[in-house]
Amino acid sequence: MPLDPVQPTRILIVLPSWVGDAVMATPALRHIRARLPGAFIGALARPGLDTLLAGSDFIDEFHTQRPSGVMTPKHAAAKVRGRKYDAALLLTNSFSTALTTRLAFIPRRTGYDRDGRGFLLTHRITPPRNPDGSWRLTPAVDYYFHAAQHFLVEPPTPFSTEPLTDPARAPLILPENAKLELACTDADHARADATLSSAGVDPDQPFALLNPGGNNPAKRWPADRFAALADHLSKTRKLRALINGSPAEADLCRSIAEQATTNAVALPDHDHSLQGVKSLCARATIMITNDTGPRHIAAALGTPVVSLFGPTDARWTTIPFDREAIVLADPTLPPDQSANDHPDRCAVNNITLARVIDAAESLLNSWF
Numbered sequence: 001m002p003l004d005p006v007q008p009t010r011i012l013i014v015l016p017s018w019v020g021d022a023v024m025a026t027p028a029l030r031h032i033r034a035r036l037p038g039a040f041i042g043a044l045a046r047p048g049l050d051t052l053l054a055g056s057d058f059i060d061e062f063h064t065q066r067p068s069g070v071m072t073p074k075h076a077a078a079k080v081r082g083r084k085y086d087a088a089l090l091l092t093n094s095f096s097t098a099l100t101t102r103l104a105f106i107p108r109r110t111g112y113d114r115d116g117r118g119f120l121l122t123h124r125i126t127p128p129r130n131p132d133g134s135w136r137l138t139p140a141v142d143y144y145f146h147a148a149q150h151f152l153v154e155p156p157t158p159f160s161t162e163p164l165t166d167p168a169r170a171p172l173i174l175p176e177n178a179k180l181e182l183a184c185t186d187a188d189h190a191r192a193d194a195t196l197s198s199a200g201v202d203p204d205q206p207f208a209l210l211n212p213g214g215n216n217p218a219k220r221w222p223a224d225r226f227a228a229l230a231d232h233l234s235k236t237r238k239l240r241a242l243i244n245g246s247p248a249e250a251d252l253c254r255s256i257a258e259q260a261t262t263n264a265v266a267l268p269d270h271d272h273s274l275q276g277v278k279s280l281c282a283r284a285t286i287m288i289t290n291d292t293g294p295r296h297i298a299a300a301l302g303t304p305v306v307s308l309f310g311p312t313d314a315r316w317t318t319i320p321f322d323r324e325a326i327v328l329a330d331p332t333l334p335p336d337q338s339a340n341d342h343p344d345r346c347a348v349n350n351i352t353l354a355r356v357i358d359a360a361e362s363l364l365n366s367w368f
Contacts, residue, residue: 306360
């Protein structure tokens, strides 16, 4: 079906589920808000993402829904149906989210034609593939921005077909002024203050955020190296190490703090939450992190980041941010190959402490 040139006034955006992807969608959200400043924009999101995006003007109302099995589409549709949205943009790839927008009786439904859901969409976007049918390596920020352009009925910028020459970063199609974007609210700052107070950390003391977790254990740099890094930053830069993680990562954070000899703090032990993470990221001197959501939060708030990549190709998550040092498990892997296909060669354990210290020192020398 050809796109209707009449722009919608009541829009539902189905946000990506992961924290990092939600942040990487912010250039697309900003683009939609800038093009349709008078539209009412709602978002369907997992709980927590509403807090993450609070303080920005992308979204007028959040509808949160936890996954609840086969009934999730029905429950989610019931939450949004009353708003009578006239168009939906799906930044997700799942069948269930497309079914949700159909059950919500939203007449115009735009999204990538994936997961067998094309018949549920009124406006289908062809996903980026190679000539052999495999997925083309496309940064998530481009993937979401391209979808937003389709939704806005403007000529979409073609995905890059340039040869990949850098194993750490892929070329982006984003406009030059596009960026990751988050804002901190008073509630964010209050929660961070409470965490620091509970941990006995002077709010005026400079600190580094270390992020040792990740949804996939294969992405996690060894805990003893994080502990040694914490000691290095404390002794050479007078930066106290705050070890960030989710409640499920509390034991990991605690083990790093216990191995360090310089009074590192395991944040999950101190009234810690995603809400406080935003403010802590904004205040941190530097973050050193595995490939996980807080990397994107820190970048969106302008904090220098050292990002460690093992058997996941960093180019899928290339971001428009010049204060980032990417450390690859195997920087000699030919650029035309993907780290995803070489789990042993690109094991995160192959990243040495010395390489991470060098990356952190280089960033600190450049920006401070």
